[in-house]
Every structure is written in structure tokens, then in C-alpha cells.
Amino acid sequence: VESDFVEWLLAGLACDDRLEVPAGDDAAVVRPPAGRRTVVTVDMLMEGVDFLLLPSPTGCSPEAVGRKALGVNLSDLAAMAATPEVAVVAVALPRHHGSEIARGLHAGIATMAAEHGVALAGGDTNAWDGPLVVSITALGSVSPGRAWRRDGARPGDLIVATGAFGGSLLGRHLAVEPRCREALHIADHHTVHAAIDVSDGLSLDLARLMDASKTAAIVDLDRVPLHPDARRASDLDGRSPLDHALADGEDFELLLAMPAAAARELVAVAGRPPLTLPLTVIAEVVDGRGLLARDSEGGVHPLPARGYLHHFDP
Amino acid sequence: VESDFVEWLLAGLACDDRLEVPAGDDAAVVRPPAGRRTVVTVDMLMEGVDFLLLPSPTGCSPEAVGRKALGVNLSDLAAMAATPEVAVVAVALPRHHGSEIARGLHAGIATMAAEHGVALAGGDTNAWDGPLVVSITALGSVSPGRAWRRDGARPGDLIVATGAFGGSLLGRHLAVEPRCREALHIADHHTVHAAIDVSDGLSLDLARLMDASKTAAIVDLDRVPLHPDARRASDLDGRSPLDHALADGEDFELLLAMPAAAARELVAVAGRPPLTLPLTVIAEVVDGRGLLARDSEGGVHPLPARGYLHHFDP
Numbered sequence: 070v071e072s073d074f075v076e077w078l079l080a081g082l083a084c085d086d087r088l089e090v091p092a093g094d095d096a097a098v099v100r101p102p103a104g105r106r107t108v109v110t111v112d113m114l115m116e117g118v119d120f121l122l123l124p125s126p127t128g129c130s131p132e133a134v135g136r137k138a139l140g141v142n143l144s145d146l147a148a149m150a151a152t153p154e155v156a157v158v159a160v161a162l163p164r165h166h167g168s169e170i171a172r173g174l175h176a177g178i179a180t181m182a183a184e185h186g187v188a189l190a191g192g193d194t195n196a197w198d199g200p201l202v203v204s205i206t207a208l209g210s211v212s213p214g215r216a217w218r219r220d221g222a223r224p225g226d227l228i229v230a231t232g233a234f235g236g237s238l239l240g241r242h243l244a245v246e247p248r249c250r251e252a253l254h255i256a257d258h259h260t261v262h263a264a265i266d267v268s269d270g271l272s273l274d275l276a277r278l279m280d281a282s283k284t285a286a287i288v289d290l291d292r293v294p295l296h297p298d299a300r301r302a303s304d305l306d307g308r309s310p311l312d313h314a315l316a317d318g319e320d321f322e323l324l325l326a327m328p329a330a331a332a333r334e335l336v337a338v339a340g341r342p343p344l345t346l347p348l349t350v351i352a353e354v355v356d357g358r359g360l361l362a363r364d365s366e367g368g369v370h371p372l373p374a375r376g377y378l379h380h381f382d383p
Numbered sequence: 384v385e386s387d388f389v390e391w392l393l394a395g396l397a398c399d400d401r402l403e404v405p406a407g408d409d410a411a412v413v414r415p416p417a418g419r420r421t422v423v424t425v426d427m428l429m430e431g432v433d434f435l436l437l438p439s440p441t442g443c444s445p446e447a448v449g450r451k452a453l454g455v456n457l458s459d460l461a462a463m464a465a466t467p468e469v470a471v472v473a474v475a476l477p478r479h480h481g482s483e484i485a486r487g488l489h490a491g492i493a494t495m496a497a498e499h500g501v502a503l504a505g506g507d508t509n510a511w512d513g514p515l516v517v518s519i520t521a522l523g524s525v526s527p528g529r530a531w532r533r534d535g536a537r538p539g540d541l542i543v544a545t546g547a548f549g550g551s552l553l554g555r556h557l558a559v560e561p562r563c564r565e566a567l568h569i570a571d572h573h574t575v576h577a578a579i580d581v582s583d584g585l586s587l588d589l590a591r592l593m594d595a596s597k598t599a600a601i602v603d604l605d606r607v608p609l610h611p612d613a614r615r616a617s618d619l620d621g622r623s624p625l626d627h628a629l630a631d632g633e634d635f636e637l638l639l640a641m642p643a644a645a646a647r648e649l650v651a652v653a654g655r656p657p658l659t660l661p662l663t664v665i666a667e668v669v670d671g672r673g674l675l676a677r678d679s680e681g682g683v684h685p686l687p688a689r690g691y692l693h694h695f696d697p
Contacts, residue, residue, distance in 0.1 A: 089420055089530070096424035096459045096523070098530045101415045106403055110410035111507050111520060113473035118511045145410045159427035159518045193425050193518075197432045204473045204507075204518035206425060209410070216403070216412045 085188040087154060097190035099155050101210065108151035108209040108216060112141045116163075116200035120243065122170070131170045133243045134203060135177025140245030141268065142207035143185055144321045147248045148266035149216045150256035151209030153185045158192035161202040170201060178205075185249050217256065217264035219281035222326035226262055228278075228286060228352035229332050232322040234271050235299025235314030242319035252323060254343050259335050263326040270318040270376020275352065276360050277374075278324060285357035288372055290364050294349045296320070316375035326354055399502040401468060411504035413469050415524065422465035422523040422530060426455045430477075430514035434557065436484070445484045447557045448517060449491020454559030455582065456521035457499055458635045461563045462580035463530045464570035465523030467499045472506035475516040484515060492519075499563055529570070531578035533595035536640035540576055542592075542600060542666035543646050546636040548585050549613025549628030556633035566637060568657050573649050577640040584632040584690020589666065590674050591688075592638060599671035602686055604678050608663045610634075630689035640668055 089098040101107055114120060114134065121128040139156060146153050158178060162171055171194070182189050187207070222228075231248050248266070255261060265278045271293070279286050290311060299310040302317070327335065332350055339348035355361075362372035403412040415421055428434060428448065435442040453470060460467050472492060476485055485508070496503050501521065536542075545562050562580070569575060579592045585607070593600050604625060613624040616631070641649065646664055653662035669675075676686035 089527070096422045096463050096465065098463070098525065099421040099423055100527075101419075101421050107413040107415050107421060107522070108410045109413055109469065109471055109504055109520075109522065111471045111473045111505075111518070113475060113507050113509055113516070113518060115475050115509060115511050115513065115516075117513070118475075118509065149410050149412070151410065155423065157423050157425045157520060159425045159520075161427060161429050161432075161516060190423055191425070193427050195427055195429060195432065197429050199429065199431070199513055202427070202429075202475060202516050202518075204425070204427060204516075206423075206471060206473075206520035208421070208423065208522075211412065213403070213414075 087188050088190055097157065099190060099208070105210040106213055106216065108146055108149055108211055109206065110142050110145040111204065111206040112138070112145065113202065113204040114138050115202050122201065129243050131173025132177035134201065135174040136181045137243050137245050138203040138205050139178050139181040139187070139207070140247050140321065142205050143181070143247035143249050144245060144266045144268065146207055146209040147252040148264050148323060149211065150252050150264070151211045151216060152253060153187045153207060153209050153249055155188045155190045155208040156182065157190050157206050159204045160192070161195045161197050161199060163201055164196050164198055167196050174203065185247065215256070217261055219263055219265055219278050221263035222278060222282035222284050222354050223262055224284060224354055224356045225329060226326040226354040227329050227332035227350045228275065228354065229325045229327055229335055230294060230322055230349050230351045232320065232346050233294035233296035234267070234320045234322065235296050235310055235317050236302035237298065237317050237319040239298045239301055241298055245321045247321060248323050250343055251346060255325065255335065259327065260331040261325050261327050265324050267320045267322050267324060268318060269378070270316045271320065272315040272360060272372060273318070273374045273376030275324055278326065279358070279360065282326070283358070284354050285359050285361060286352040286354050287361045287363050287369060288352040290362050292349060292351050294347055318376045401502050402504055411471065413504060413522070419524040420527055420530065422460055422463055422525055423520065424456050424459040425518065425520040426452070426459070427516065427518040428452050429516050436515065443557050445487025446491035448515065449488040450495045451557050451559050452517040452519045453492050453495040453501070453521070454561050454635065456519050457495070457561035457563050458559060458580045458582065460521055460523040461561050461566040462578050462637060463525065464566045464575070464578070465525045465530060466567060467501045467521060467523050467563055469502050469504045469522040470496065471504050471520050473518045474506070475509045475511050475513060477515055478510050478512055481510050488517065499561065531570070531575055533577055533579055533592050535577035536592060536596035536598050536668045537576055538598055538668055538670045539643060540640040540668040541643050541646035541664045542589065542668065543639045543641055543649055544608060544636055544663050544665045546634065546660050547608035547610035548581070548634045548636065549610050549624055549631050550616035551612065551631050551633040553612045553615055555612055559635045561635060562637050564657055565660060569639065569649065573641065574645040575639050575641050579638050581634045581636050581638060582632060583692070584630045585634065586629040586674060586686060587632070587688045587690030589638055592640065593672070593674065596640065597672070598668050599673050599675060600666040600668050601675045601677050601683060602666040604676050606663060606665050608661055632690045
């Protein structure tokens, strides 16, 4: 039974020409694209922290967990403008219903992998009496010196956001659509100084981008694109849609620091394939540190960086 | 607090020239050695399954867990004759004593990484109310077509084992010494048709090697190198030392299928640096499937493949 999950992962992929030794051995042997750098990212999702499983009322299917587990990694690759190449999967499966969970998980991972041209190169399957844990490591490729980084934003840049924000917990947090294709297209045609993906919160991740770049940003609160889910979440809990957009996280959209002219040029082509998603200038980069907000009246005040942080007792 | 663990991992490694973007970003950017393949392996260790933590009477320190978590991955690289290059670490830390556990874990990982020249390229830190889970992905490099595989053993080959077997649960299962240097030296100087590392059990892993190669092996029971721990374990539970050697697992030694002349030549140089560990011919490869054993009297009978398997309910 142990090897089933890994065998499912590898089914039909033995012929992927990126894999010299695809399956069954102690490790996979990958042909890195000639002259490219390898981009490596890892994310672990834990039942009870990142998701609940059905039949919990707010639970989801193992398929959805599989999609998300690979999707968050691909979002990290998108944030560096890397082409997705290969992934390996380590799982701790609950002993009870383990095979059923493994099958669903595999289906979700394989679907997301196929959508983004990722070769699944193996993994490690474990069973225990604990909750489901999925850890995926994704490898991408990028030309030398061409990876987007967090530390390149400069005063005068504008911040362009893909998509819309807020209320992801109403379901979108599981339906991750990593912006890989969009990132590669933008990297090929536009100048980007720095980038990050929004996993923990728009304001928190923008603050991280500014910290890394040793700059500050003034966010135009009126321009933050509000997802319909942000309004639905507001109806449910009374917090404003903007508050949800700034702090909820798990939007898996990109924030791009770009020279002002490049930003305006990019936003002008939004809507045309392959950039069919909204693109919005939401902030400008200035000298200083931290985040500021400009409100409807033009007043500028400090903006707290809020979002999801992992905490443990000291 | 979240980023501490990853920052510790990265401390002092920012200058490793294999890393173009080492730290803090969404992913690390690695320079793969020119003209080499990338070997990828992942292993997940779970508290309560793979180890217990102190103060449990049979528990170990977080340092030991860290060493082992990287060591088992390096053993997988050794089994493919790959040079260790880079590792990323995902952890689920118990909320209680999380910082202390993270610090110990980091120390163990960093020590093992330094011993084998591995650059730590980042990771993902999570906290929860569950047990400690550590998932490490290691990347190695190998020349095209030069990775050892499991499917290359041929009738007439001899099986050479490194080290000695059995009783690892008395403590050696945590003190993993991956045979990376030995594997690279052997790969450079000797002909190896197929290889595997012994993680789940000498007989089980040899059976996997034979299955992959579509061959059988006759094990000379008298020649299986017994670790002193196998005799100590035998004194404790009454099972024979040989039984412990064949079934205990977690020895993290290598089994190499080699042409008979190459095997004899290799065994003849055992003891000379850098091959200071014992090297023993323990079996011969024959036509057929499965494992056979030759006993002291020369009788040949079927040998069951035994060792550690992960089980879960259907």
C-alpha cells in the first residue's frame, strides 16, 4: 500500500523528458534546462491549521487539498517569474481512510500539475494516527539574474496588483489559481523591479516587499480591488470589505513593483489575452519604511501590516 | 517568530555560491552545476512514528531529529551516487516549546549540512497543536547517465554491502551517517550496476533492488555483517542477531550490485581511506525473482523480505 500514492503520482509521467530517472528509485533524476537557474520552494499544509476535511461542516475534499498544496508552491514560483518544472510530494496520511484520502489528494495534485506543465517526480508516503500533512517541493527554472526578487523596489515605482482581494475563506482559499502564466508573460514583456505573492495578507505581504526593498509604500485605499467575496464576508461579520481585502490573505495574487511608465503600460493591456485578469495600480513606492494609506479625502496615515502569522509559545 | 527558523537555517550561508537568491524571498534560486543532472529526494519524519522527543524515556533531542531528517535524504542521494548540493526544510512545530524545538532542530540540520557540504536554501515554518513533523527535500547533482539506479543488477553480479546491520533501534537509527563520500568514491573508481540504501530492512530493500532489476539474489547468511547492536538486541529479545540484521532496517548502509570482478576488487581495498568502513560480499545475483538464502550447510531456501512498511486502513 505504501507505494501506491507515489505510483499514482508517477502514473503516465514516466515519459516526461525532463526526468531521466522518474520513478521507484531512491530519488528522481531531473534534466535541468540548459543555462537556467533552478528555483526551489516548499510549502507544508496541515489539517486543522490550513484546511479541514469533510465531513467537517467547513471541510473540503482531499482533491481540494491536493490542488491547493501544489497551487501555493506554484504561486511562489510565479512570484519569482519562474517556469514550473518538477514537484515532489511528502505526505503523512491518517491511517483511517488513508487510501481514500491518498486517492483524492493525488487527483488534485495531478490535475493542478497537468494545468501548469509540472512533472511529478516522486515523493514519500507515510501513515500515522495524526492529521493529514502534505509537504510539496516545487522546482522551477529561470534565466540567470532574471528571477523577480523582493528587494528591488525603488522610490517612484508603482505597485500593480493582479486580481482582487478579500474574503478568500469563503472558498477561494482552496481554489488557488497560481498566476504562473501571467507572471511569465509579464516578465517577458515588461520591467518588474520586485514581486511577491499574497499568501498571508495584502498589507502584510506588501510590507514584506517594502521591508526587503528598504522602501515604503502609500496605498490608495480607494483603488484596492475588492473581491465580491470581500463584500460577502463583510455582510457576514460587519468588518468592511476593504478591511477583508487588506488582511484576509490567501488571495494568491501578485504584487509587482514596476517603474511608473511600465506599470501604466501593463495596466493598459489588462483584459487582453493572456492577461485576462484585472491589473490595478494600488500603491506608489516612496522613500522611507513601512506602509502608509491614502484615503478618499487624500489624507495620508500609517497603515498597519495585517495578515496571517504562525505563532508558537516561547 | 515565524521566520526565525528559516533565518537560522540560512545564517552564514548567504555567501554559498550555489545560491543566486538564498534567503527571504518566495523561493531560493540555485545555480545547478553546468552539464549535470539534478537529483531530487524528499523524506518526512513524524513524531510518534519515526521518533519520540525527550522527556519521553525513549525520546531524543530535537538536534538528533534534525540530523536524521537531513541524513535520510543524503542517504537517498548516496544510493544514486549523487553529490549533495542543496536542501529545503518544511516543519510543523508544536506550539508548546516551539522555539526551543526549532533551535535544536536547526542545530542538527545545520551540523549535518556542514558535514556534507549542503547549502540550506530556505524552508517553510508552521506551528500547530500537533506533533513535530519535519519534511526535507534534498537536491544533488550527477553527470548525465551516471546515477546509480535500482534496475541495473544482472545475473552474475555480486551484492556488496557497506557497514554492518541490525539493532539500529538501540540508538544508531538516529545517528545516521549517510554514505555520500563512500558512494562518490566508489562511483568514480568502480563499476556499479545498481544500488539501494537500506532504510526499511536489509532483506526488504535487497528484494526491492532485485524486483526493479527483474533478478533474484542468493544471500549467504553466514556473510551478513552483524552489527554489535544486533547482538545486543538479540540478548534483549531472544531473536537471533541475523534476524535483526535482515529485518530491522534504518541501517542506512548501501547495497551495490557489481560485476563479480569489480566487487572483489572493491572489497579488497576496504579499510583504506576513504573507504574505511567494512565492505562485504553478501549475495550473488541470479536469474529468477525474489530472495533465496544459503545457510551454513550450503542449503538454499526462500528468504522472506522483511522490514518496515507503512500501513493504513483501506
